[in-house]
Amino acid sequence: LEAGNVVIIAGFQGLSSAYEITTLGRGGSDLTAVAMAAAVGAEICEIYTDVGGVMTADPRLVPNARLIERIGYDDMLELAAAGTKVLQSRSVELARRSGLRLHVRSSFDDEAPGTWVQEVDDHMEDVLISGVALEVDEAKVTFDGVPDKPGVAAMLFKSVASAGVSVDMIVQNVSHEGATDLSFTAPIADVASLEATIGGIAREVGARNWSVDDGVAKVSLVGAGMKSQPGVAADMFDALAAEGINIEMISTSPIRISCVVRKADAARALGAVHARFGLDVPVEMADN
Known part of the structure; x- marks a missing residue:
């Protein structure tokens, strides 16, 4: 040089x-x-x-x-x-x-x-919202009837991690009669490697049943401006509802909102959220 x-x-x-x-x-x-x-x-x-x-x-x-x-x-x-x-x-x-x-x-x-x-x-x-992203290579894993007591979730996800699975979103339902349902999403390729051991994990944590659903996709709205702007999540959910799209899971960070929807609805969901936040309208910025 x-x-x-x-x-x-x-x-x-x-x-x-x-x-x-x-x-x-x-x-x-x-x-x-x-x-x-x-x-x-x-x-x-x-x-x-x-x-x-x-x-x-x-x-x-x-x-x-x-x-x-x-x-x-x-x-x-x-x-x-x-x-x-x-x-x-x-x-x-x-x-x-x-x-x-x-x-x-x-x-x-x-x-x-x-x-x-x-x-x-x-x-x-x-700028309120920067963009919308779609991930279709996702799968949802659900463990039904997991005992609702300390340490069970830790045991489950340690086993999942040992199988080399990178977990994305996690949802736990309200406990009923001492048991709860626990779902998470992960890359399809990771979940495929988990299926050989998932039955053993379910037995280890005392789950009644388990299932893998590869018919899901994740739509995410991203923007640093949403940290100080109320109503962004409501607008996103309303845009999906207006298209008749059901939300199965929700995850948020200070600058991102992600929704899991059916894979068949993924493209419509992406377009609906993009339109709702006017992302097709150019944003004027000063020169570098």
């Missing part, structure tokens, strides 16, 4: 804890780029993709989705975790820790503005 040479580094690979060459998993190339940019003290890391940047929703499902020109690290992390595939969450987290701005750009259009991922500035704070 000091000699002015252009250095090309292979991405998507690294070293394991045993110092063996291994792959970095999904999004590994982005992670390599961010790590190298941080290592050389760069201020900006450009990520070139087959899309024009981060959109307010998947344009294949919501044709009037628009480009997000600037988005904060937190919102981008939530969108990535909720199903947006443009950037993998590990690369965004590393960029945030390193104070590195990301510029997501199109590989096919040099004139396209792309999306800046950066610290939130005054103009970005005015």
Whole structure:
């Protein structure tokens, strides 16, 4: 670099804890780029993709989705975790820790503005909702009649974790006659590996029955502005109700609301929430 040479580094690979060459998993190339940019003290890391940047929703499902020109690290992390595939969450987290701005750009259009991922500035704070994400590769696991007593939930989820399952949303029903129903969602691929042992887990915790439902999807609304704006959840639920879409599970964070719906309703749910919050309307921001 000091000699002015252009250095090309292979991405998507690294070293394991045993110092063996291994792959970095999904999004590994982005992670390599961010790590190298941080290592050389760069201020900006450009990520070139087959899309024009981060959109307010998947344009294949919501044709009037628009480009997000600037988005904060937190919102981008939530969108990535909720199903947006443009950037993998590990690369965004590393960029945030390193104070590195990301510029997501199109590989096919040099004139396209792309999306800046950066610290939130005054103009970005005015944006209530950044985008809507959809995750269809989810499954819901339910344990019926779980004894409602201390330690049972811990025992159940320790066994689930031992099977290599990353749990997403958790819902526990009201206890009835000393028992409760407990449901959680997880990636379909993880749940497939769990099915061989799920019967044993159910017996271990004393559940009456168990089931796996792979006909669900997760719709998530993300925006840092919702922290200080009442009624966002009500508006989201109303948009789904207006389409006749039933909500099976709900999970929230300060800047995200996620609803589990039937997979058959997923595209309609995404479009309804996107329209309700006017995400097709461009947001004016000052220049970088």
